[in-house]
Each structure stands twice: as C-alpha cells, then as structure tokens.
C-alpha cells in the first residue's frame with residue numbers, strides 16, 4: 001500500500017486545518033439546494049473535511065461529526081451493489097459516458113431511447129436502484145444499502161432521514177418524469193413510484209464527513225476492500241467517478257483536482273486518491289452544476305498540497 005507521499009499525520013493535520021481556516025473566510029460559498037425544501041433549511045456556513053489514509057489514519061477538520069444528507073453520493077454505493085449482483089450486464093441498461101448535461105436533465109433520455117448516459121445522473125441512478133429492487137421490497141433493498149454503507153464505514157450509526165425523503169418525494173416530479181419515460185421505453189422493471197420512493201430514501205441517508213471518508217476506504221483499495229468490491233471493479237467505479245461523478249462539472253473537477261470524486265446536492269463530496277486516501281468534504285453551498293462550491297475548492301487545495309493525483 002502506497003505511503004501518503006512522505007506526509008506525516010501532523011503534516012496532513014496542518015494542511016487540513018489550514019484549508020478549514022481558508023474556507024471559513026471564503027467570500028463565495030455558493031447556494032444551498034432549494035428544490036428539496038428540507039435541504040434549503042441547512043446553513044451555508046458549515047464546513048468539514050476528513051481524510052482516511054491507506055495506513056489507517058483518519059484526520060478531520062471542522063464539523064466532521066455532524067451528519068448531513070449524502071444525496072447523490074449514495075449512487076456510488078448502489079452502483080457497487082448492482083455491479084456485485086449483475087456485473088457488466090448492468091450496462092445493457094445504462095451507459096458509461098459523461099452526459100455533458102445537468103444531473104436531472106430530461107432531454108437526452110428521449111433522444112437516446114431511455115438508456116441513461118451513466119449511472120450517476122439521476123436517470124442512470126434510477127435504473128441502478130430499479131435493478132437492485134427487482135424481486136425485493138423497498139424495505140429490504142434499503143436495508144441492504146444501509147448494511148453496505150455501514151460495513152464500508154465500520155460504523156452502525158448511519159440512518160435514513162425520513163423527513164428529507166418525504167420532502168424530496170413531495171417535489172419529485174422530475175425524477176418521476178424520468179422514471180415514467182424509462183418505463184415507457186421498457187427500461188424500468190418496477191412501478192416508477194416504487195423505484196423513485198426507494199431512490200429518494202437512499203439519497204436521504206445521513207452520514208458525518210468522517211463516516212463518509214471511512215466508507216470510501218474500499219474505493220482506494222484499502223486492506224479488506226475486496227470483501228466489498230473486487231479490485232478490478234473498484235478501478236471501474238473510480239473511472240466512472242472521474243468521468244461522470246460531477247455531471248457537467250466532471251471535466252472541471254478532473255482538471256482542477258485530478259481525483260475521482262462523487263458529489264451530492266447536500267454539499268458533500270467523496271474523492272479517492274487510489275492507494276493513498278479516501279477524502280470527504282462537506283459545505284452545503286453549491287455551484288451552478290450542483291456540486292459543492294467550497295468542497296471542490298477545498299479538495300483542489302488538498303490535492304495541490306499533498307501532490308495526490310491519478311495523473312502522476
């Protein structure tokens with residue numbers, strides 16, 4: 001397992017604290033998501049960052065023990081589950097290309113006959129959830145997702161916030177539209193309401209920033225990772241995170257940060273330095289693409305300070 005490029009835990013803690021202080025005085029914090037009313041109530045002042053290194057250190061700065069809504073970051077865990085169950089057959093129903101469009105775009109889905117571009121845009125994540133739902137009750141599938149996340153984090157205190165799920169369901173017209181369109185094209189196997197309901201609950205999982213960094217360790221190939229996902233498969237999940245994890249901001253994130261990452265509209269980002277570290281950040285204000293504004297900046301600064309990059 002690669003050492004964190006000669007950085008001691010004290011060096012890393014110093015870098016984290018410096019970034020935390022810089023973010024506290026950042027002038028532009030982005031805008032908190034308001035299309036899910038329960039998320040609109042969260043202050044844009046929060047900031048937390050956590051790093052778990054391959055040699056077992058876990059360092060944090062800011063409010064790293066405060067739970068937040070992981071939203072689309074949950075798509076990484078459901079993709080891992082679906083690939084474990086169906087392997088590459090899953091890609092008969094969902095592509096592996098960046099979409100270049102917003103995460104909740106409807107227009108591309110029609111022109112591409114109901115096959116979503118990738119598993120991280122909403123339509124693609126609905127297909128992934130639909131696949132793992134088939135033959136099961138939503139309750140069983142949500143239990144399986146929670147078990148996976150808890151095992152990855154090594155912590156049990158991870159739950160679904162039912163108010164957030166209900167809030168999204170009450171305003172879930174776009175996702176229902178995507179699901180109904182895919183049903184019309186034969187690419188949804190369960191009733192749209194059932195798939196969307198399960199998806200809203202998976203997005204409403206709450207984790208602390210520290211727990212999220214812990215849960216990401218399997219993606220850096222930490223010891224024991226193969227228990228959850230095979231090494232070949234986790235490379236592929238990382239490839240999808242790099243190319244599609246930030247939607248129409250994925251190229252910008254790859255350029256600025258140089259690491260696979262997955263964002264969520266709750267303001268979280270999980271980024272992976274393969275063989276070195278799992279990194280989580282939380283700052284609720286979003287940029288125009290729906291990715292955490294300061295979260296992106298913080299990981300960019302971390303990558304620059306540590307030299308962590310998949311590009312050498």
Ligand code: DON
Pocket residue numbers: 070071072073103104122168175200203263264265266289290291
């Ligand atoms: O489906 C939605 O719109 C939300 N539950 C998740 C979207 C999301 O997190 C996009 N990421 N930045």
